[in-house]
Amino acid sequence: MPVQIIEATRDAFVTPALLASIGQWVPRLRHRKVAAGHWAHRSRPEAVARLIAEFADGAHAVRGPRRAFDGRLVVVTGAGSGIGLATARAFAAHGAEVVCADIDAGAAARAAGAIAEDLGGTGHAAQVDVSNINQMEDFSRNIIAQYGVPDIVVNNAGIVVAGAFFDHTVDDWRRTIDVNLWGVIHGCRLFGAAMVERGEGGHIVNVASLAAFAPSRLLPAYSTSKAAVKMLSDCLRAELAGHGIGVSVVCPGFVSTPIAGNATYVGADLREEAVRGLARRGYPAERVAAHILRAVHRNQAVVPVNLEGKIGYALSRISPGTMRMLARWSATIRNPGIGR
Numbered sequence: 389m390p391v392q393i394i395e396a397t398r399d400a401f402v403t404p405a406l407l408a409s410i411g412q413w414v415p416r417l418r419h420r421k422v423a424a425g426h427w428a429h430r431s432r433p434e435a436v437a438r439l440i441a442e443f444a445d446g447a448h449a450v451r452g453p454r455r456a457f458d459g460r461l462v463v464v465t466g467a468g469s470g471i472g473l474a475t476a477r478a479f480a481a482h483g484a485e486v487v488c489a490d491i492d493a494g495a496a497a498r499a500a501g502a503i504a505e506d507l508g509g510t511g512h513a514a515q516v517d518v519s520n521i522n523q524m525e526d527f528s529r530n531i532i533a534q535y536g537v538p539d540i541v542v543n544n545a546g547i548v549v550a551g552a553f554f555d556h557t558v559d560d561w562r563r564t565i566d567v568n569l570w571g572v573i574h575g576c577r578l579f580g581a582a583m584v585e586r587g588e589g590g591h592i593v594n595v596a597s598l599a600a601f602a603p604s605r606l607l608p609a610y611s612t613s614k615a616a617v618k619m620l621s622d623c624l625r626a627e628l629a630g631h632g633i634g635v636s637v638v639c640p641g642f643v644s645t646p647i648a649g650n651a652t653y654v655g656a657d658l659r660e661e662a663v664r665g666l667a668r669r670g671y672p673a674e675r676v677a678a679h680i681l682r683a684v685h686r687n688q689a690v691v692p693v694n695l696e697g698k699i700g701y702a703l704s705r706i707s708p709g710t711m712r713m714l715a716r717w718s719a720t721i722r723n724p725g726i727g728r
């Protein structure tokens with residue numbers, strides 16, 4: 389017998405903690421949230437009625453055993469490669485319906501196709517340039533019209549321009565900030581507003597980097613964009629908490645993805661060195677994806693990933709002077725530090 393629970397996130401009597409273990413007794417369980425207090429059916433009648441109607445319509449589709457993200461709609465940007473691809477697959481493997489968005493239409497289509505073929509899940513492909521406000525508005529409108537308001541949005545798409553500050557042109561800066569920061573702002577504004585309006589909570593994950601708190605002579609624009617993403621995420625987390633929407637910022641160190649090959653190098657051409665270095669690091673994107681799923685599950689605020697990510701985060705808080713010293717030193721050992 390499929391069962392649905394509707395959790396009122398601010399209910400002081402039937403608290404979320406009371407509902408947490410129901411899954412062990414009811415294998416075919418659909419668990420939805422409404423940002424409301426105890427009298428949710430009086431304060432948010434449309435939301436409660438909609439959830440009941442959706443459940444009655446689709447109850448046959450609630451099958452056991454239950455997976456962590458069953459019935460959830462997830463949007464991942466930059467899902468055509470690396471961390472985004474691994475994240476889209478991980479959510480699908482845990483039962484979510486996933487929209488794979490990328491500027492590269494072919495890569496997005498391959499990612500969505502593989503979710504259906506390899507995992508028997510539901511994947512949709514979308515082409516969008518996250519830095520373009522018009523494209524992002526169309527994208528979010530189409531996704532909401534076709535599949536509904538996403539429960540989880542992962543703003544992951546990002547680019548690297550590597551080189552010294554004076555080798556960066558204004559265009560290098562503009563492109564980096566447009567994709568890495570504006571892309572995240574657009575994703576948060578458009579999908580976040582829809583989540584608030586729907587009133588059933590949700591989660592936004594922004595992918596920043598160790599570079600958000602580790603200064604570097606080789607990644608001035610990239611690091612600036614990632615530091616801004618981290619602060620944006622902290623601000624938004626405070627603002628959206630009352631709506632039952634979690635915001636996490638994920639900050640990986642070096643991850644072995646194609647990012648170093650996709651990067652732009654200004655001044656010295658460090659491409660080969662960077663590609664080799666990142667491959668040698670041997671930290672797979674799948675492990676970052678696992679951290680992203682856990683961040684949503686546990687509503688974690690800041691998630692440093694891998695050894696250098698965790699050490700960098702700890703040092704930046706305990707001894708920022710050491711981080712500044714390392715930044716000066718990093719260029720002298722010709723470690724390109726791509727993707728940090």
Ligand SMILES: NC(=O)c1ccc[n+]([C@@H]2O[C@H](COP(=O)([O-])OP(=O)(O)OC[C@H]3O[C@@H](n4cnc5c(N)ncnc54)[C@H](O)[C@@H]3O)[C@@H](O)[C@H]2O)c1
Pocket residue numbers: 465466467468469470471472489490491492495516517518519544545546547567571595596597598639640641642643644645646647648650673726727728
């Ligand atoms: N790989 C690392 O070492 C590392 C470390 C820390 C943080 N990160 C961050 O993780 C995220 C993913 O990086 P990755 O290593 O998987 O890189 P990647 O190059 O393998 O993948 C990035 C994807 O984003 C897409 N993309 C680029 N610009 C886009 C745009 N304007 N609109 C939509 N899609 C766009 C690309 O087509 C590509 O599919 C980035 O934000 C990156 O800064 C990576």
